[in-house]
Amino acid sequence: MKKVLFYSPDFSLCYSLLIYLQDKYNVTSSTDFNVLSSLAENSDFDLFIIDSEPNPKLEKLCSDIKKSSPNLKIVLTYVYSKKNSAAENRIRDYVSTVFYKPFDLTDITKSIPDIITESPTQAN
Numbered sequence: 001m002k003k004v005l006f007y008s009p010d011f012s013l014c015y016s017l018l019i020y021l022q023d024k025y026n027v028t029s030s031t032d033f034n035v036l037s038s039l040a041e042n043s044d045f046d047l048f049i050i051d052s053e054p055n056p057k058l059e060k061l062c063s064d065i066k067k068s069s070p071n072l073k074i075v076l077t078y079v080y081s082k083k084n085s086a087a088e089n090r091i092r093d094y095v096s097t098v099f100y101k102p103f104d105l106t107d108i109t110k111s112i113p114d115i116i117t118e119s120p121t122q123a124n
Contacts, residue, residue, distance in 0.1 A: 001026045002116055003044060007036055008051035017049070020105050025112070037061055041068045046116045049075045049108075054087035062094035073115050075108075077101060 004021060006029040008014050014029040021027050028045075030036065033052075040048055041064075048065065052058050054076065062074055073096045078084070080100040088098065096115050099108055 002046040002112075003028070004047045004049065004112070005030075005036075005039055005043070005045045006049045006051070007031070007033065009033070010051065013051060017105070021109065021112075024109075033057075033061075037064060040065045040072060045069075045072055047073045047075065047112060049077065051077045053078045053081070054084045054091045056087070059087065059091050059094075062091055066094045073118070075099065075115060077103060077108075 002025050004025045004027045006014060006017050006027060008017075008029070009031055011031050014031055018027050018029050025047075028039065028043075030039065036050075039045075050058065050062075065072060065074065074094055075097055076088075076091060076095045077099045078101060092098070096118060097111070
């Protein structure tokens with residue numbers, strides 16, 4: 001079973017995604033940003049979904065994770081805002097795709113197998 005790590009500061013969203021994906025994936029979720037690097041680098045996750053606006057701290061996390069786990073696919077979800085465009089463009093070097101809120105959980109679920117199996121050259 002593929003392993004998914006999900007981060008959101010919103011406990012309700014963590015719980016909802018956990019419930020929604022638990023039949024197909026082994027899901028670990030966290031609301032604590034400070035444990036993400038350790039979780040991602042010390043486990044064999046196939047996918048890391050991050051629910052957070054792009055910012056320098058998140059960019060560093062993604063960069064560090066890709067250095068230590070280059071095959072880990074990262075997905076970013078957030079509410080689009082033009083003020084985040086520059087930060088999102090920099091983070092796109094590390095993420096496979098971005099889903100803008102509001103998103104449909106069915107769309108994300110359907111995309112997960114393709115994201116997990118894509119080669120690094122196919123990432124956005």
